[in-house]
Amino acid sequence: MKREIPLDKANRLLNIGGVVLITAKSGERDNVTPVAWNVPVSKEPALVAVAIAPERFIYKLIEESREFGINLPTLKILREVYFCGKNSGRDVDKFERTKLTREKAKFISAPLIKECIANIECKVENIYPAGDHNLIIGKVLRAVVEAKLFEDYLNVSLEEAKTIHHLGGSLFTIPGEIIDVKNYIS
């Protein structure tokens, strides 16, 4: 069961640097794409940034609709995430091919992804040029997370909360143990 968390805690879903699945919809077309280059940028207001190349299909959908979803996948759907990164929404319906389930959002038209452990709804606040990508700044409108996985922070020691972190190519890593620096002796 997912529950809402305060907007100024949404950064704790992205803080550790996992790949996210970005969803967007414009008119009748929607799409889902993995983005490793995501980062929180402000706590109050709650803002996040995602770097997306302007030639990508998801970029067009976000530019047209001015809103997008951020969905936090885990190891359980690694193959689906990889498929979404290797294929373009111009050619295939990635939801249909991966069997990922669209879930209705509250404030945006883009679908959210049921199989992800957290979902963030954003509207576009700004778009900044940044080399071969553009930085899309999203204002967080709503954030939900699986209740048992988040208690002020994401409990990545649980099997269901293994976020996926992109090393390069087909290689990924997942979080290991949790360390409290206050108890840590090097």
Added chain:
Amino acid sequence: MKREIPLDKANRLLNIGGVVLITAKSGERDNVTPVAWNVPVSKEPALVAVAIAPERFIYKLIEESREFGINLPTLKILREVYFCGKNSGRDVDKFERTKLTREKAKFISAPLIKECIANIECKVENIYPAGDHNLIIGKVLRAVVEAKLFEDYLNVSLEEAKTIHHLGGSLFTIPGEIIDVKNYIS
């Protein structure tokens, strides 16, 4: 022994979302500060972004000098990283207090940190407002990494390459196993 890597591979040091130590120097004063909110944003040109609150001392040094270093710490210096985040360079010399070692950079005046497994030298390309932080876009001038830890990607399965990922408060996680999606059966 650290070796240079191609600039368009520098993103692979930040890709997985570890905390970095930002270094900067203006006039006679230098400083070092952990930043969890860092992200690559472009491959060619190689650009990275770091979100830093304008009231922080490191921000002032970067704004004045228009350059900064990105240093990748590991679990081995977690306590030092935490100390640097809990104290301001306005009050203490963090290098002196933590015993972290300044290393001379090639292209920038800011020191690099010897105990970090990778170092990136940047000049400021742009600064964009983003809520309670500003997004500093850095152009990568040079990137070095411990030779045995990086072979096209950061080998986080090695003990010496355990980057630190901030969950919130005093809690961190480190990378566990490496997974090749091509061999992965969920």
